Structure formats: C-alpha cells, structure tokens
Amino acid sequence: MQIETEASGEDTVLKVSGRLDTLNAKPFEGQLLEAVKASNGAIVVDMAGVDYVSSSGLRALLVAGKAMSPHKRKLRLKSLQPQIQEVFDISGFSALFDIH
Amino acid sequence: MLIAAQLLAGLGLLFVGLKLMGAHLQQVMGRRVRRLLRMATGSRPAGVLCGMVAGAITQSSNAVTLICANLVRGGVFATRDAIPVVAGANVGTSALVFIASVNLKVAVLYLVALVGLAFHLRMDKRTGWREWMGVLLGLALLFLGLDFIKSAPAGLDLSQAAHVVGELLTPTRGFFLGCLLALITQSASTPTILAVAVVQAQVLGLGDGMFLVVGANLGSGLATLISAGDMRGAGRQLCVSAIQVKAMGCLIVGGAALAVMAAGLNLDVMLGRIGSGRDPAFALSVVFFALQASGALVVVTLIGLSEAIAVRFSPATREDKLSRPHFIHDRAVSDPPTALDLVARETARLVVCLPTILPDLDQRAHDEPKARLAAWQGAEAIAAATDRFLTELIDQRLTREDLDLALRAQAQVDLLRALQETLHEFGAVVDAFHPLPPLVFNLSESLRAVLLVLADAVPEEAGEGDLEVLNALTGDRSDLLDRIRRDLAASCATGGSEVRTLMRATSLFERALWLVRRLSLALRPRANEDNSPEGWSVPAAAQNGRVEAVEDRG
Numbered sequence: 343m344q345i346e347t348e349a350s351g352e353d354t355v356l357k358v359s360g361r362l363d364t365l366n367a368k369p370f371e372g373q374l375l376e377a378v379k380a381s382n383g384a385i386v387v388d389m390a391g392v393d394y395v396s397s398s399g400l401r402a403l404l405v406a407g408k409a410m411s412p413h414k415r416k417l418r419l420k421s422l423q424p425q426i427q428e429v430f431d432i433s434g435f436s437a438l439f440d441i442h
Numbered sequence: 443m444l445i446a447a448q449l450l451a452g453l454g455l456l457f458v459g460l461k462l463m464g465a466h467l468q469q470v471m472g473r474r475v476r477r478l479l480r481m482a483t484g485s486r487p488a489g490v491l492c493g494m495v496a497g498a499i500t501q502s503s504n505a506v507t508l509i510c511a512n513l514v515r516g517g518v519f520a521t522r523d524a525i526p527v528v529a530g531a532n533v534g535t536s537a538l539v540f541i542a543s544v545n546l547k548v549a550v551l552y553l554v555a556l557v558g559l560a561f562h563l564r565m566d567k568r569t570g571w572r573e574w575m576g577v578l579l580g581l582a583l584l585f586l587g588l589d590f591i592k593s594a595p596a597g598l599d600l601s602q603a604a605h606v607v608g609e610l611l612t613p614t615r616g617f618f619l620g621c622l623l624a625l626i627t628q629s630a631s632t633p634t635i636l637a638v639a640v641v642q643a644q645v646l647g648l649g650d651g652m653f654l655v656v657g658a659n660l661g662s663g664l665a666t667l668i669s670a671g672d673m674r675g676a677g678r679q680l681c682v683s684a685i686q687v688k689a690m691g692c693l694i695v696g697g698a699a700l701a702v703m704a705a706g707l708n709l710d711v712m713l714g715r716i717g718s719g720r721d722p723a724f725a726l727s728v729v730f731f732a733l734q735a736s737g738a739l740v741v742v743t744l745i746g747l748s749e750a751i752a753v754r755f756s757p758a759t760r761e762d763k764l765s766r767p768h769f770i771h772d773r774a775v776s777d778p779p780t781a782l783d784l785v786a787r788e789t790a791r792l793v794v795c796l797p798t799i800l801p802d803l804d805q806r807a808h809d810e811p812k813a814r815l816a817a818w819q820g821a822e823a824i825a826a827a828t829d830r831f832l833t834e835l836i837d838q839r840l841t842r843e844d845l846d847l848a849l850r851a852q853a854q855v856d857l858l859r860a861l862q863e864t865l866h867e868f869g870a871v872v873d874a875f876h877p878l879p880p881l882v883f884n885l886s887e888s889l890r891a892v893l894l895v896l897a898d899a900v901p902e903e904a905g906e907g908d909l910e911v912l913n914a915l916t917g918d919r920s921d922l923l924d925r926i927r928r929d930l931a932a933s934c935a936t937g938g939s940e941v942r943t944l945m946r947a948t949s950l951f952e953r954a955l956w957l958v959r960r961l962s963l964a965l966r967p968r969a970n971e972d973n974s975p976e977g978w979s980v981p982a983a984a985q986n987g988r989v990e991a992v993e994d995r996g
Binding site: 363395428431435438 | 802805880888889890892895914916919922
C-alpha cells in the first residue's frame with residue numbers, strides 16, 4: 343500500500359493505492375490521524391488506486407471519521423472502484439462518509 | 443443339557459431385564475435426574491446425596507457420570523462440584539445389588555403376572571404408564587433370570603463343580619474375570635448380581651465371589667472411560683474421578699481382604715459372618731456397597747487432590763476455556779444487584795467476541811474453521827449459562843427495578859444467542875465456497891466490520907456517537923440486497939446450487955444485520971430508548987423463533 347499526501351487549499355488529500363487489509367490498516371489509520379491533527383480542513387481520501395478493502399480497512403476509515411466528527415469536519419472519499427463501492431454499500435459505510 | 447439351557451436362559455433374562463429396566467428408567471427419569479443434578483452444587487453432602495438418588499434411580503453410575511460430564515461441559519457446574527455427585531452415584535447403584543441378594547421368588551412371580559396382565563389390558567398405551575411398565579417388566583425379567591440361574595443346578599451334587607471352580611479361581615483370576623465381565627457388560631452391578639446368583643447356587647465360594655466383585659468394580663470404572671469416547675477436557679475429568687472412586691474402593695476393600703488372608707484367617711468364614719442369619723450372598727452385596735462407599739468417602743474427603751489428578755490426566759481443552767463464564771457464578775444469584783452487574787459484563791464480553799465466530803477472509807491463511815467452531819461453541823455455552831443464571835435470578839424475589847433489569851438482560855441474551863447462531867450459519871455458508879465469490883467476501887467482511895463497531899459500542903466504553911454510527915450501519919438495505927438477489931437469479935453463469943447458497947448468504951447477512959440493530963438497541967442505556975431508529979423493515983427470515991419472543995417482551 344502506498345499513500346501520498348498533498349495539500350489542496352485548506353484540505354488535505356491522501357492518495358491511497360494498493361490493498362487496505364489487516365496488514366496495512368494500522369499504518370493507514372496512523373497516517374489518517376496524523377493528517378487530521380495537522381490540518382483544519384477536510385480530509386479527502388482518493389481511493390482510485392485501492393483495489394481491495396477488508397473490515398480492518400473500513401475500521402481505519404471509521405476511526406479517522408470519529409476523530410474528525412467532534413470538530414464538525416468531514417472525511418471525504420473519492421474515486422472508489424466499483425467493487426470497493428459495493429463493499430461500502432453492503433457494509434453501510436457509504437452512509438457514514440461523503441463519497442464522490 | 444436342560445441345566446445348561448436353564449442357566450443360559452437365566453443369563454439371557456438377566457441381561458434383557460437389566461437393559462430394559464435401565465433404558466426405561468432413564469427415559470422416565472432422565473429429565474428429573476438432570477433437574478436433580480442441577481441442584482447438586484450447594485455443598486459436598488448435597489452433591490453426594492443427589493448422586494446417590496440419581497444412581498439408585500438410573501442404576502448406572504456410568505450414565506450419571508456422563509450426564510454430569512455433559513453438564514460440566516455445558517458450564518452448568520464445575521468439575522469440583524460434580525465429583526461428589528459421581529461418588530454418590532456409585533453408592534446409589536448398590537440398591538439393586540441389595541435387592542438381588544434378597545429371595546423374592548414369590549413376589550417376582552406376582553410381578554410378572556401383574557406386568558403381563560397390564561400389557562394384556564393395553565395399559566402400556568397410556569401416556570406415562572408405558573415407561574413404568576417397562577421398568578417393572580425389566581425388574582421382573584431380571585429376578586426371573588436370577589431365579590433360573592440359582593435353581594438350574596438344583597438336585598445336582600455341586601461339590602465337585604465347586605471344588606473345580608475353587609481350584610481354578612485364584613483371587614487374581616477372580617479379579618481379572620470380574621474386570622472383564624464389567625468391561626463387557628459396561629456395569630459393575632451386573633457381574634456382582636451374577637456372582638450373587640452363583641454364590642447362592644453354591645458353585646462359587648464367598649471369597650472368590652468377593653474378588654470377582656472387586657475386579658468388576660474397577661472394570662466398570664474403565665468402562666466409563668471407554669463410554670466417554672472422544673470426550674476431552676473437563677468432561678473427561680469426571681470419568682477420571684469415577685475411576686478414582688472405583689480404584690480407591692478396590693484398594694481399601696481388596697486390601698482388607700488380602701490382609702485377612704495374609705493373617706491366616708479364612709475369608710469365606712469372615713464374609714459368612716457378615717450375612718449371619720441371611721442368605722450368604724448378602725455378604726457380596728455388603729462388599730459391593732463397601733467398595734462404593736469407601737471409594738466415595740476418600741475421593742470426596744480429598745476432593746482437591748481428586749480434582750488435581752483428574753485435571754492432570756485430562757487438562758482443560760481450548761473449548762473448555764472458551765466455554766467458561768468469566769463473570770457470573772452460582773453464588774452471585776443471592777445478591778441481585780451484583781448479579782445483574784456481572785450479567786452485563788458477561789454479555790458485553792460475548793458481544794466483543796462476536797467477530798471471532800466469523801471467518802477472517804482477509805487473513806485466510808490464519809483462519810481455522812476448528813478454532814471458529816470452538817469459539818462459537820464456547821460463546822454459545824456461556825450465553826446459555828447466562829440465560830440460566832438470569833432465569834434463576836428472576837425466580838427469586840426481586841425488586842421491581844431489578845426484575846425489570848433482569849428481563850431486559852434476558853432479552854439481550856436471547857438476541858445475542860440468535861446472532862451467534864446466525865453468524866455460525868453464515869460462516870458455514872462461507873466455508874462452502876472454493877474459490878470465494880467476490881459477493882461472499884463483501885458480505886462477510888462487511889458483517890465483520892459492523893460487528894467490530896458493535897464491539898466498540900458496548901455500553902461501558904460507548905459514547906452516543908458509537909451508537910449513532912451503529913444505527914447508520916445497520917440501516918435498511920433491503921433494496922440493495924433485493925437487487926443483488928435479482929442479479930443472482932438472472933445470472934446463468936453460476937450453477938443453480940451455487941446461486942441458492944449465495945441467496946442464503948444474503949438472507950443470513952440481512953438477518954445478522956437486523957439482529958445487530960436489535961441488540962444495539964437493547965444494549966442502549968434506558969434513557970436513550972426513545973431514540974429508536976426509523977425506516978427499518980424487518981426481514982422475513984428474521985421474524986421467527988426466540989427473536990419474536992424478545993420483541994414481544996421488549
């Protein structure tokens with residue numbers, strides 16, 4: 343899994359590629375939380391390069407989302423591949439995040 | 443020739459009678475015995491007493507040991523509580539041996555007549571009577587068989603036969619013969635009753651009969667271990683305890699007999715004195731009783747040592763450890779507020795353990811179906827124990843508030859059990875696929891993610907945010923699942939049976955999700971109860987069984 347972080351105005355964009363599995367979930371969660379601390383804007387996770395998401399990957403996103411919610415900030419997800427979108431729909435996680 | 447036929451017929455009747463009586467007794471009294479055994483955890487004397495009654499009722503220490511072993515495995519009571527029951531059961535089986543040593547010839551004939559008449563009048567068709575008539579018929583056949591064996595050699599000069607048997611049957615041979623007979627008949631009382639009959643027929647001396655009975659005693663202990671089959675861990679520990687009771691009895695009584703012989707005293711004469719004025723075979727019944735009582739006394743007195751030996755020979759398995767409640771215990775029932783707190787903790791722990799029942803498809807190399815099965819069985823056993831604990835608690839005089847809390851807790855446990863069962867079924871469906879279709883992966887990992895959120899949302903750690911998240915995650919998605927099912931039905935690429943299994947996976951997923959939602963609502967602190975989520979239609983598959991009852995109660 344690879345993560346590239348870039349700033350877009352006030353927002354932070356994390357470009358993720360590879361697998362969001364048990365092995366990568368913790369480092370991914372760590373980077374997300376770091377980004378949440380470092381910026382005051384929205385966090386956008388570009389998932390165009392993600393071809394696999396497991397329950398651990400979903401949970402990592404949820405942890406970051408929960409860390410942002412007290413500050414009324416949003417975690418946005420974009421460019422989900424169709425099979426990844428299906429995981430989000432089936433698990434109900436689509437209802438928790440802004441997905442574009 | 444006639445004598446041999448009469449002897450064989452007697453043996454046949456004896457075996458049929460014992461089998462018939464045991465089977466019908468267990469049928470008619472099985473449930474009551476189980477209920478009785480559940481009460482046996484109060485103290486050691488209570489355990490021994492319950493065991494004695496159960497042993498006398500079932501006439502099988504084997505059966506009582508195996509029932510107890512299953513109750514221990516099911517978490518109803520601990521090995522230490524069950525040891526006195528097993529010891530008492532052995533003493534209880536002496537009842538039949540005592541009855542067999544009494545001459546009841548006329549009474550037996552009346553009993554046969556009575557049972558025969560009852561069968562002729564079709565009284566066995568009446569509910570509740572059939573089993574008791576089976577018990578009486580078994581008893582009648584048993585005594586008839588004994589009478590055949592006793593009276594077969596009548597009129598013959600048995601002194602020669604007795605001399606030959608006396609020459610052949612050394613104490614050691616008698617011991618091993620008894621052991622063998624017990625292993626074959628799976629019972630200590632059958633060879634003992636047989637020995638009683640042969641002693642009464644004056645073919646066997648009392649001393650030889652005694653060593654046969656001692657051997658039969660040890661043999662039946664080994665038979666218990668064989669009956670336990672593939673039982674392991676805590677269940678098998680009781681079988682080891684049963685052998686301890688038998689072995690201690692053999693050491694004490696057999697040792698005493700050997701000491702008498704070593705002192706140059708005549709064992710036959712000494713035993714004859716026990717039954718002075720009675721049938722000499724009565725002494726064998728006393729020996730049988732002494733074997734059971736002395737073994738039971740030692741094992742119950744040294745219960746700590748007995749348990750340590752049992753654990754050493756059959757250590758607790760992973761399943762045993764998983765099926766042991768962490769918080770609730772019998773004595774807590776007497777303090778309802780504490781008991782309710784313990785139930786809440788136990789329930790929360792079970793909720794946290796839910797993901798372990800599901801396959802871990804993300805790390806399939808580390809996913810062990812056996813470990814999952816053990817996790818499910820353990821969790822199921824704890825949930826069942828918690829349910830029983832709550833029933834016991836509700837049966838007490840509770841304050842209105844405590845009663846309300848207990849009923850709510852029971853509803854939570856009911857939902858939890860339904861969810862455990864559904865997750866186990868879902869796991870079995872997932873395991874059936876090789877290779878795994880993407881849809882099954884998505885369903886399974888989605889469910890796992892929801893369960894992880896549920897685990898985070900158990901009351902003690904939960905914030906309102908966790909419950910809101912859970913609410914959103916378990917929202918109605920019947921449209922999505924219906925679309926998936928339609929696509930599946932339209933698809934011809936996959937085989938018919940695979941489509942059916944995929945459909946089943948979606949139904950189980952939907953049911954699990956609905957149960958998670960119900961459970962998360964049931965686990966909410968009471969103040970939040972009004973925030974019930976909207977827009978949820980209950981899936982048809984979920985509207986059955988216990989869950990419906992929970993709904994009604996809620």
